[in-house]
Amino acid sequence: MGSLLSQLGLECGGKDVREKERHLRANDRELNLSYKYADNAIKTSKYNIFTFLPLNLFEQFQRLANAYFLFLLCLQSIPEVSSLPWYTTVVPLVLVLSMTMAKDSSDDMNRHRCDKQVNNRKVEILIGGELQSEKWMDVQVGDIIKLENNQFVTADLLLLSSSEPLNLVYIETAELDGETNLKVKQALTVTGKLEDSIEKLANFNGEVRCEPPNNRLDKFTGTLTLNGETYSLDNERILLRGCTLRNTQWCFGLVVFGGPDTKLMQNCGRTTFKRTSIDRLMNVLVLNIFGFLMIMCLILAIGNGIWEYQEGSKFAAFLPKGVNAPFSAFLTFWSYVIILNTVVPISLYISVEIIRLGNSFYINWDRKMYYPKSDTPAEARTTTLNEELGQIKYIFSDKTGTLTQNIMTFNKCSINGKSYGELLDFSGQRVEINEKTEKVDFSWNNLADPKFCFHDNSLVEEVREGNPEVQAFFRLLALCHTVMPEEKKEGELYYQAQSPDEGALVTAARNFGFVFRSRTPERITVVEMGELVTYELLAVLDFNNVRKRMSVIVRSPEGKLTLYCKGADTIIFERLNPSCSNLTEVTTEHLNEFAGEGLRTLALAYKDIDPEYMEDWKLRHHEANTAMDEREEKLDALYEEIEKGLQLLGSTAVEDKLQDGVPQTIEQLSKADIKIWVLTGDKQETAENIGYSCNMLRDEMNEVFIVSANTAEEVRKELQTARRKMTPDGTEEPTVKKSRSGLFCLLKTETVADEPVNGEYAMVINGHSLAFALEKDMEMELLRTACMCQTVICCRVTPLQKAQVVELVKKYKQAVTLAVGDGANDVSMIKAAHIGVGISGQEGMQAVLSSDYSFAQFRYLQRLLLVHGRWSYLRMCKFLRYFFYKNFTFTFVHFWYGFFCGFSAQTVYDEWFITLYNLVYTALPVLSLSLLDQDVNDWWSFQYPQLYTPGQLNQYFSKRAFVYTVLHSGYSSLVLFFIPWAAMYDTVRDDGKEIVDYQSFALLAQTCLLIAVSIQLGLDTHYWTAVNQFFLWGSLSVYFAVIFTMYSNGMFLTLISSFPFIGTARNSLNQPNVWLTMLLTSILCVLPVVAYRFLRILLWPTINDKVRYKVRQDKVLPPAPRRVQARRTSTRRSGYAFSHAQGYGDLVTSGKFLRRTPKSRPALFSQTDSPLAQTQPQSYRTISEWEEPPLSP
Amino acid sequence: MAPSYNAKEEDGHQPGATGHGGAGTMTNKKPDNTAFKQQRLPAWQPILTAGTVLPAFFVIGLIFIPIGFILIVYGLTLLIDYTGVDMSSPCYNCSQSYSWNNTQSCTCSVHFSLDQPFESNVFMYYGLSNFYQNHRRYVKSRDDSQLNGDKTSLQYHICTLNRCSKECEPYRSSDKPIAPCGAIANSLFNDTLELYYIDPNGSRTAIPLVKKGIAWWTDKHVKFRNPSGNNNLTVVFQGTSKPVNWRKPVFELDPLDSDNNGFINEDFIVWMRTAALPTFRKLYCIIQKKPNNMTPTLPRGEYILEVTYNYPVRSFDGRKRMILSTISWMGGKNPFLGIAYITVGSVCFCLGLVLLSIHYRYGKRNNSAEISS
16 A cells, blocks of 8 residues: 555656757747646646546556456356355455555545645746736746745746845755755846846846756756857756745746756655565565465365366266366366465455554554654654564664754853863762753843753852953853854844854853854954943954864954964864963863763863954965965965964863763663664764763773774775674674575575674774775675674765665665664665654754654654564564464365365355455454554563564564464364364264254354464463453354354345355254364364463563563562663763864855844844744655765755 | 663653743644553453463363263164175165166165164164265255245246356256256155064064154245245146156155145255265154153164165265164264363373473473573
């Protein structure tokens, strides 16, 4: 049922003739129409009223199971072959088809509604010299349309002009790539001149030649010819459908691609349809079962041939000879195909879907996975993967937003040799800070941010007393940054920081009385302890990866020139004035302390500058800035020159807040033998730091290997060294087990065996090395080394690499993988992994949209896997085992009966019983088993994460378990046929009449069967709820009610040919012999199973048995021991608290962004509210691959 | 033991959410707190422990063994094969010189003796073996509506669209409809069995055989009905022909009892209830206990079974038998079931003992074992 999404793509972009080049002229509909480009209407729906029935049926019959049943139906229409009446197949088939049809139609209806809504959106088009409001679907290629603020971009547009200076527009691309930060597009100057003059626009007749429609979001090539001159067009000039216009009053654009040709639509529909390993196993099994079925039929057909030859020919006086023996055998073969088809009943597929759906609902309903702060319940977006959640072996996790909240809080600082932020009680002992700890009161500062909390009162006191160092410290924080302020209302400040660290620091300064209020390219306005002070901004010495620091040079109102610098401690310390060596020592101590707690630190310093020197420097700076060659180097040298002899102020410590419960979750998951790899775009230091703070890296580990080499050979060497260290006596060559699997064994798989390691190791590898390591010739080396480590952290990886890592593990480990992430850069990994989990966090919805499961907090992952996943897997396996058991037993009885009825394809049971067995008599009990069963409850599941391991090893349902099931049902069917046979053939009823007539025997056999499988169900049920009981007893009662009804006089007299079993139930079920036989068969079916299971629990108890035993012993749950996380005493220096990207320095000083009076300044980065909440977004799944990492612009 | 993180979040949003803008008004996506949705339905979780399994085994053993004995003890059966395969067999000649179209009937008599007297009602069966009454083509070859007295199936002999006795293939003649049609009816068992007691003084006494009350009540009164309209069956069945193998038409099956003719002839009904297995027996008649008589129904002694040998079975290696049987409260003698019960009961008991010893030896070890991680 899940193939719908994959079908979605068929409709978009299918074109017979590929255009080579697109050519269009503005305002010339006639010319443009002549090319027959697609207009802007989109269609994602698959059917309309007339095509629905044929198309849908056609699709459904493409599915093997349905086609098979259609084939059976055809067979049944041949009277010579038909061994069962038509309704035994038609009833289930119609039921299945109509259920699927109902689902498909409701899905398609939704798509229709969605299409309609999108197609009917209004936009203003320039037609005939005036703007007219038209529907989106009526927009043609070549039209000029006007967009207003916060509108969705209608089609792929060439930007002509905008309301903003320099013809800029700001767009949000969350729908396309998930990034919520705004992007800038700029129109050509020549078209920008058109402005909003309708007259000029109407006369605009530029011709565009450009590339044909494609799906590359980051590339566009084309030319605009206007008045004989040709301008080149690139991606900067193009607004893509799916984006939203922000902070721009209006803009005009020329439609280049419409509807299905837009890049958004070209990107949709490449979603691959995921299947679970059970699915794949089931396919293989079903195929084997078909083979098995054919063998059974063949045996019986041959038997029939022999029988017809030996017996049938002589029997002709009683049973007129039909056809010759070989032909009879041929017909019998098909007759038995019909009768024995129940080995693969159609209801198997439908039940599997229902079970998965039910288990998905449990995930949606789980209150313990509901995050109240953002009002997000967990969501199972794919309903077909549940049991796979119980088999996860590898988790690939993103860091930012997944493990961490991406919230930085200013936690501690050291100013002038004194450390603040620690809370001490009266005796000088450190107090653990928790939610209840009293917060510092910032009410004296009416510009303070109410969300900011700090616990050390002494710092506030110092600031208010006017301690000059402390004041300088916060002044620096208020001045030295590239944050954009936004003041929507008087006093309500919002900071838009490029990295959350910066935001945290500026917010800290704000709360301590140094409020950064506004900035222009030349000025920074700060409210210092209530006084408005404006600094003149002379230069911004921006951050980059090499410098690892940033500085600003400002002139205070008094005219004093100061350079403020913040940066990595090692970098700053190199540039300090020798006079502060004492202070440096103390600060270093504090830094170590902060780093030990996993905080991200920065050192702060300043320097007063001589005005004359500054003049000179500024001149040279200007020169360097305008130099044509080696500009960077010259600037760097200049910066180096002025950032010298600094005075140390102190250091800050910012906490990269982990999401709640992350270390505990990781601990739980690793107890469940799940390996967690962190794949992050962050820097190595940050990633390592987070690794330590969430307990993935530990000091007691034997070694943490760092792989960061620059050439392929070095990488290989480092990997090998690491591997040899872990297993000194290990083999050089990996043990690769080659096998074939999949349908028809076409799939070649290579499995690399796990290698034993003594001790705990971890590996950190950076993106550069990873690129080498992922090459074909080295990937095995990487895999082996990485898989030996407890923890693997890959940093600075691109989205593509994330996917490659996942693919690598998938390919060689044959293990189930799960990827969890929250950002657009995780999409590739989420799609590559068997299961993708999206954290519905702050980085947009892209990850969630392409994920299979989504929730708000990383810690819910343990519940998803250890509880829901485990149960789903357990239930699905139980269901499959039981289902195969019940149907094989049912079918094998027919096989045995074949030997007693001349292989004539006579059924053992009543035809109605065959029809209703799977649909009515056994449907609900097995469904209730597979929807409600749990071995131990969630609490115990968390207590013993080891319970998860059987799933990883495929222990509950495998080929082996299947063979066991087949043998078991073989035994049961023998009992169920031969005991009634032996008990009946030689006896009579208590009134002397014969008992072994066909109808009584059929009734006996089917009742025995039903009772035996019901008891087996009872044995398999671990969790007896009222629902289970009700369904089990209900089904049995329904069975008896139905047989008494169907075998009644009334039914017979109404439809004589359909109900020939009249009176059988009444006449048979009053016989003690019959009941004694039923008792005997049930006991014989159950007895060996009980004995075997009892012995197994006694002698070789599994972890499940042990825990279940323990649960029974400890009726009362002991209180969960809450462990306080130990403080780390590590002396490791933590990472540098800057984002790795180049800063905004250029933009800040260029003035591009600062174009209006401060009063009406709109939000530059309007993240305050989710823009998605304001207007309903177009909901398409987009983008399947990334060519470029979006992280490094 | 690992702490689970959920305790804090157990019930929603007391601490965190209220501080967050407008949480009180919009927290509607929170799932309902019902036992079903949270998968906390109260349940009974049985596990297989020694305390439940072992007693069950013993109890089953103790119950099954006596039942088995009861099943074995009661009931008497006598079985006589009169097929005439051996040269020495009295029916050898009859079995050799047979064809369906014989007008002359062949009779033979089989001598046998009873070692034990048969008390109370005695049931007499004919048994056939290697006779595939359960063959699909055979089972299908009947028309239940005709047997239920549907007149149309008697009148229209040509197959029309809606009323075509396909069921009766291949016994469907082209000129006159056959009543009753089909292979089952056609192959009606037509041997006649008579039983004589030989007094010690050598005289033969015919034993009265009651041929009524041998079919199921539902068959006789609901499933099988003569076509209505006329009490005279000869008129009703006019225009139909008898099955090809029959010697008499259906309305003359019982020359003695006119109510036992037509489709409701009990021998016919019994035959039409097809057997499930190739070896089967069918009730032929009942030898009723003599009222107010202390002598057994069939006393010990010598008997003669007089067979009018009509029914050919030699061609397909079939066997014909006559069976005499008495009935206990739970049906006829059922040696298999009895033995099976005794066997299963004993196995159960022994298994119980074995499991008990294993439990004593290893049970302590595993139950006390801590769960290793």
